[in-house]
Amino acid sequence: MTGLMDGRNVLITGVRNEWSIAWHCALALHRAGAGLAFSVLSEREASSVHKLLGASSIEAPVFLCDATDDARVDALAAQVRDTFQGRLDGILHSIAFARKEELSGEYLTTSRDGFVLAHESSVYTLVNLSRATRPLLQAAGGGSIVTLTYLGAERVVPNYNVMGVAKAALEASVRYLASDLGKDNIRVNAVSAGPIKTLAARAIAGFDTMIRQVEERSPLRRAVGADEVADAVLFLLSPLARGVTGEVLYVDGGYHIMGM
Ligand code: NAD
């Protein structure tokens, strides 16, 4: 069978467990024929990904990389280069972090440290990964970088706070990176996903209320699943999106278009 991603190699970040949006993207990319490599934050996540791979018959290396650590990001790029003979076609950036205490109450009380940590983890990691892997994407004649964002970048969503400010910077980074990398035929886009029950969302105050609102108010009258986000990510990583860069694509059942 010929697949949309046959002969193309993609680096996937941000798989923590089977609910992770990045895991569903990995499944969609694998089904489309892509070769995969994974980068995870901790040994614990590495063993979780090894279990998922074992159960799904996907063969792929799993590298350890705290994406806020410049030396680790450069080492990851070298590992990916060796895995894929110097050529890389796509990257999924699915990384966000803020301190739990900054994700409730007023944004006004965000600490300086918490502000910096959220931006380093959730925004600078995209810049750093893009910089370190640019030669590999260039060697493939171009490529596609996709990150995940949320409506809280543009609207005030209760408790999203410093993450919303970081996602605004992430979306602006998508545009600036798209401008820098377009001359290398490297595209940079974001998928803005509706609320999905993952580890990064379950513990959040008001998350269930948010899902109920989406079910009541979005044009499709339902929340979206990680598989639906994954298909949009697959599109942006694939040659079907060869004319699309610097864009934010909403996969939220249309929620963001509504005034009320
Ligand atoms: P998740 O917890 O499964 O994934 C978050 C990942 O970020 C984890 O794998 C974690 O290890 C990784 N990470 C954090 N700091 C890191 C670092 N320094 N280096 C490397 N990895 C690091 O949750 P998820 O919901 O799948 O989140 C993935 C992305 O989707 C995030 O950017 C999130 O903001 C975005 N998003 C989620 C939702 C939702 O409702 N779940 C909606 C829109 C956007």
Ligand code: IMJ
């Ligand atoms: C997160 C916080 C507040 C409201 C929220 C979310 N809503 C949604 C999310 C309405 C959908 C999930 N989301 C889009 C995220 O980007 C989550 C990021 C995140 C989550 C945690 C939880 C655990 C922790 N730190 C985190 N850092 C980032 O300690």
